[in-house]
Amino acid sequence: MMNKLLLRASAFLLALSAALPATAFPDRPLRFVVPNTAGSATDTLARTIAAYVQQKTGQSVVVENKAGANGIIATEFVAKSAADGYTVLIGNVTTNAANPSLYKKLPYDADKDFAPLSGLGRASQVMAVNNDVPARTVAEFIALAKANPSKYAFGSGGASARVASETFAQMAGVKMLHVPYKGNPLALNDLMAGQIQLFFPDMSSALPLIRGGKIRALAVTSGTRSSYLPDVPTLNESGLPGYEASVWFAAYAPAGTPADVVGALNRLIAEGVRSEPSVAFFRGIAMEPFPTTPDELRRFTRKEIDSWARAIKAAGIQPE
Structure with a gap:
């Protein structure tokens, strides 16, 4: 009788152990x-x-x-x-x-x-400029950049900002200087200080500065306007059809x-x-x-x- 009980208990424990993971994850930092x-x-x-x-x-x-x-x-x-x-x-x-x-x-x-x-x-991303740049629209910025080849510099804190900028330059037919950074915060600091004139940061990084009047948004890169910046047009609306990032x-x-x-x-x-x-x-x-x-x-x-x-x-x- 005792042996049968032991066998049943062993079988129950084996079934239980099979149903549970050997070690819970995570068990350390x-x-x-x-x-x-x-x-x-x-x-x-x-x-x-x-x-x-x-x-x-x-x-x-x-x-x-x-x-x-x-x-x-x-x-x-x-x-x-x-x-x-x-x-x-x-x-x-x-x-x-x-x-x-x-x-x-x-x-x-x-x-x-x-x-x-x-x-x-x-x-989405935002096409943002330093407040001293005398352009209130994408068309005005393109006109400035065409009239002053390689005068305006754009920053990139990563591939998304660089590709967005280079795509803009290619579609708009303008020449600008590229200044790479280790991250968006550094590029945004230089944009506010006027060390660069253009930057395409992500919306989350740019929004507080735009709302605070520290930088100016000319357009958003999404296919439709952002609910966070409803008065800012898309680049597609601003004369660059097909632009989206x-x-x-x-x-x-x-x-x-x-x-x-x-x-x-x-x-x-x-x-x-x-x-x-x-x-x-x-x-x-x-x-x-x-x-x-x-x-x-x-x-x-x-x-x-x-x-x-x-x-x-x-x-x-x-x-x-």
Whole structure:
């Protein structure tokens, strides 16, 4: 009788152990690696999602900024990290879509070296000028730039701003100087100071400065007007038919991360994007929530890599 009870107990424990994961994930602190400077849209978004994940799991989430080299430093770091789910790239359109066409050789493969987790957010860009620039419309800026070839300088804190600017220059038929920066905040500071005259930041970075009168918005890059700047026309409306651009942010783990860990991270991050505090945060920075499944993000990323390759070629940008 005792042996039968022991056998039944053993069978029950085996069934229970099979139904439960051997170790709950995460069981130690996580690291969110950001390829941009503190204060950038990618950084503030990372910290918002990190706060949710930390509250939900009880594990601390360290946000680590590794800015520089157009996001390559941080992206390579994550690509070569242990595939255990504890190091996550808070990537963006630059790191995971544009860079493959901006460089002849990258130390990472934007598709094969990552396990997509979830989309985070999407936003349009703004064509913004320094307040001293005597142009109130896109047409007036184009006229100034044509009358003064290479006099006006545009900044880029990443691929999205550079491609937006180069596409504008190509479509408008103007010549401008390119000044690269390590991140949008630095470029915005120089735009306000008049060191550069034109910049195409994401809406979330630009909106507070536009509303505060620190810089002037001439147009938005989206296909339709933004509800955040309803009086600002699109570039398409402003004489550049077909012009459209946007930025996006997403989370990736190193390739080879176990499927159950990818699933756990997807649930945590997507839930964080949908949470009430995050939705309020998105609304406050003029960004749209963009939660996805891992498969949806993989398909989206591949499509974006192809789309940016065409845009970069059309803008006449030569790979470095």
